[in-house]
Amino acid sequence: MKYFLSLMKQKYLFILLGGTLLTMMACGNRARKPADSNDATATGRAAVTVPVFNADSAYRYVKEQVDLGPRVPNTPQHVACGNYLAAKLASFGAVVTNQYADLPAYNGTLLKARNIIGSYKPEARKRIALFAHWDSRPWADADPDVTKHYTPILGANDGASGVGVLLEIARHLQRVPTELGVDIVLVDAEDYGTHRAYTGAHREEAWGLGAQYWARNPHIQGYRARFGILLDMVGGKQAEFRYEGYSQEFASSINKKVWQAAEQSGFGSTFVQKNGGLVTDDHLFINRYAGIPTIDIIPYNANGEFFEYWHTVKDDMDAIDRATLQAVGQTVMRVLYEER
Ligand code: AHN
Ligand code: ZN
Numbered sequence: 001m002k003y004f005l006s007l008m009k010q011k012y013l014f015i016l017l018g019g020t021l022l023t024m025m026a027c028g029n030r031a032r033k034p035a036d037s038n039d040a041t042a043t044g045r046a047a048v049t050v051p052v053f054n055a056d057s058a059y060r061y062v063k064e065q066v067d068l069g070p071r072v073p074n075t076p077q078h079v080a081c082g083n084y085l086a087a088k089l090a091s092f093g094a095v096v097t098n099q100y101a102d103l104p105a106y107n108g109t110l111l112k113a114r115n116i117i118g119s120y121k122p123e124a125r126k127r128i129a130l131f132a133h134w135d136s137r138p139w140a141d142a143d144p145d146v147t148k149h150y151t152p153i154l155g156a157n158d159g160a161s162g163v164g165v166l167l168e169i170a171r172h173l174q175r176v177p178t179e180l181g182v183d184i185v186l187v188d189a190e191d192y193g194t195h196r197a198y199t200g201a202h203r204e205e206a207w208g209l210g211a212q213y214w215a216r217n218p219h220i221q222g223y224r225a226r227f228g229i230l231l232d233m234v235g236g237k238q239a240e241f242r243y244e245g246y247s248q249e250f251a252s253s254i255n256k257k258v259w260q261a262a263e264q265s266g267f268g269s270t271f272v273q274k275n276g277g278l279v280t281d282d283h284l285f286i287n288r289y290a291g292i293p294t295i296d297i298i299p300y301n302a303n304g305e306f307f308e309y310w311h312t313v314k315d316d317m318d319a320i321d322r323a324t325l326q327a328v329g330q331t332v333m334r335v336l337y338e339e340r
Pocket of ligand 1: 158191193207232279280281
């Protein structure tokens with residue numbers, strides 16, 4: 001009730017005094033950004049209040065994961081991070097479900113995996129699912145220094161960035177509910193895929209083990225979502241996101257929706273409306289096995305590169321740019337809050 005009142009007040013203020021006052025208010029704001037921005041468009045659609053994503057906050061959540069060390073399955077650091085994430089989602093008012101599974105890796109190692117799901121409006125039938133992997137790769141096997149090829153990575157961008165953005169979104173979901181229900185699905189054991197020195201078969205099923213498990217055994221029987229969005233490596237410097245190939249194959253309308261929201265939010269240069277390459281990632285299995293049309297927001301350029309420090313020991317906090325977190329976070333929030 002309180003929320004509706006404040007929403008009404010905000011709307012009233014906006015209509016009465018126009019954008020000028022809102023801009024002035026913005027200047028008094030600590031972040032020097034407008035508070036929840038009211039976006040009445042020329043389309044005649046009702047204005048929707050989209051909260052302002054705070055990149056400093058997201059950055060802090062990325063750092064808190066990275067500070068625990070590499071989050072490689074079957075290590076104490078991994079256990080600690082799982083506990084941190086579940087506690088964080090609970091503190092933001094989500095209904096938290098933990099899925100534990102022993103998942104065999106390509107090399108026979110049994111991974112003690114944990115998928116962590118934070119649900120908002122669990123009773124709502126219309127839902128949106130958001131995904132990111134929270135584990136980090138056991139080996140920096142793309143490092144230019146071969147002596148690092150068995151060193152675990154911190155995965156600030158490859159892992160922690162997507163989770164950090166989703167935690168910041170969770171913080172807003174508690175304050176300002178969306179029309180649809182939202183599930184934040186933090187999947188484990190994405191990045192235990194084949195080491196580059198492995199001479200056996202390189203199979204796509206070696207990647208995204210936690211997502212494969214969730215897609216075949218969703219946290220709620222018969223779980224459905226209207227669509228899904230996967231965030232992977234969404235914190236790098238000068239990141240460019242293009243339409244990823246499997247996303248186009250399974251969920252092109254969702255790609256369109258998200259890239260359009262980016263453009264409307266002023267991030268059209270980060271979300272480039274061009275086709276990118278195919279990436280074997282968690283969303284592939286979610287599309288295939290769960291049948292939820294799911295896209296991947298992942299930097300993948302024309303040269304087939306993710307980001308400079310991908311699977312190297314340099315994927316640390318220095319690789320993280322708040323501007324990229326902002327572009328992705330604000331864009332996804334616009335999609336969430338505009339969906340009816
Ligand atoms: C492959 O390299 C086959 N897929 C990349 C998926 C991935 C790795 N995402 C993050 N790390
Ligand atoms: Zn990776």
